[in-house]
């Protein structure tokens with residue numbers, strides 16, 4: 001048997017090499033009412049004059065932290081509010097996820113961006129991971145742009161490609177884990193929302209046109225995303241199963257956010273950055289890791305920033321008008 005690591009276990013007394021306070025993420029089954037989220041939205045509206053119509057979720061390494069030149073940094077007249085200062089909001093615990101809402105303008109369109117999202121593996125139930133999406137709705141947001149880092153399962157995909165999400169497979173939902181699980185508040189949306197038009201057709205069409213205009217169509221794909229619970233990356237057998245099911249890219253987010261957004265009638269566009277190749281053979285030496293995910297995000301940040309800026313500018317024409 002390998003000797004016990006003396007840095008971790010000192011005699012019978014277990015010590016931690018790095019002192020770290022872990023965040024409280026347990027909710028003890030408590031759900032947030034419509035009224036509580038109205039309180040959160042009103043708090044935010046009192047802190048800024050920006051009235052966002054598009055919400056952006058920045059994926060891992062895709063503006064999820066403040067980095068010169070990143071998508072989030074491209075927001076003009078930015079007003080940042082830390083998650084920990086927002087009533088009823090969870091806090092970000094993942095490396096590379098900053099934990100701030102940024103209000104401001106992209107291409108002169110008022111937006112709110114999440115610099116850091118919430119994942120199931122952090123310990124949050126799915127409804128809580130998606131709480132910001134409902135808050136966005138209450139702020140007046142009409143369309144959601146969700147970006148994510150994902151492993152490329154489609155053998156034609158290369159690291160650094162962008163995948164427009166055409167559809168998803170809700171693997172966690174198959175096991176009954178759904179952000180809409182529990183009592184339904186009709187003020188957000190119906191008990192049984194349809195999902196066959198989850199990813200807005202016009203947005204996807206425009207995104208392909210814009211890719212051509214920016215001369216990046218050789219790296220822009222369209223495919224099916226799935227979200228697994230994480231935090232471990234997948235086994236070879238799991239990835240081969242997902243491949244058989246028609247999955248093109250694998251991640252640990254987005255699906256529940258999209259379901260929540262569609263439930264409350266927001267239009268949705270989602271974009272995956274392929275940060276690593278999914279390993280589907282036992283002969284392959286590579287191992288997925290989060291550092292690579294963040295590095296590829298940095299590598300593609302300029303392209304992503306310019307692409308999303310142009311998308312915001314074009315999507316705005318397709319937003320439903322107020323009655």
Ligand SMILES: O=P(O)(O)O[C@H]1O[C@H](CO)[C@@H](O)[C@H]1O
Nearest residue numbers: 059060148149252253290293
């Ligand atoms: O989906 P985002 O937040 O972009 O991040 C992806 O990258 C992380 C793994 O490296 C996971 O959190 C996965 O979901």
